[in-house]
Amino acid sequence: MPKKIIQNGSSIGPYSQAVVVGDHCYVAGTGGFLPGTSQLAAGGREAEVHQTMKNLEAVISEAGYQMSDIVSVTAYLRDISDWPMFNEIYSTYFPVESAPARAVVGVADLPAGANVEVTCVAHRGEFA
Numbered sequence: 001m002p003k004k005i006i007q008n009g010s011s012i013g014p015y016s017q018a019v020v021v022g023d024h025c026y027v028a029g030t031g032g033f034l035p036g037t038s039q040l041a042a043g044g045r046e047a048e049v050h051q052t053m054k055n056l057e058a059v060i061s062e063a064g065y066q067m068s069d070i071v072s073v074t075a076y077l078r079d080i081s082d083w084p085m086f087n088e089i090y091s092t093y094f095p096v097e098s099a100p101a102r103a104v105v106g107v108a109d110l111p112a113g114a115n116v117e118v119t120c121v122a123h124r125g126e127f128a
Contacts, residue, residue: 011081023125025063031114049089069122076117080106087109
């Protein structure tokens with residue numbers, strides 16, 4: 001099965017930002033970097049979470065999907081005490097009644113000093 005590679009110049013390493021295979025889109029870890037740079041959004045952790053979600057939405061859209069197509073999310077927080085703030089911002093992108101499955105993991109560090117990273121899997125088409 002052929003795969004479609006999504007690269008929009010915002011990755012900070014040798015990886016694809018997303019890979020589409022069949023009806024699925026696999027999105028790499030996405031952080032709060034300003035598009036096309038390795039510079040984190042200014043304004044602290046909240047601004048970084050907002051930028052992370054905007055970046056996730058941009059990659060999903062470029063792959064031909066919508067946020068509502070996301071079925072699974074994994075979020076990594078450098079400071080797990082940011083979980084309530086993360087939830088508040090996250091819920092503006094994923095209403096509770098249609099939210100994807102999700103895990104949030106506290107980690108010791110993230111690339112380039114980031115405070116948050118989000119990865120996901122999206123699916124479109126019919127479910128069996």
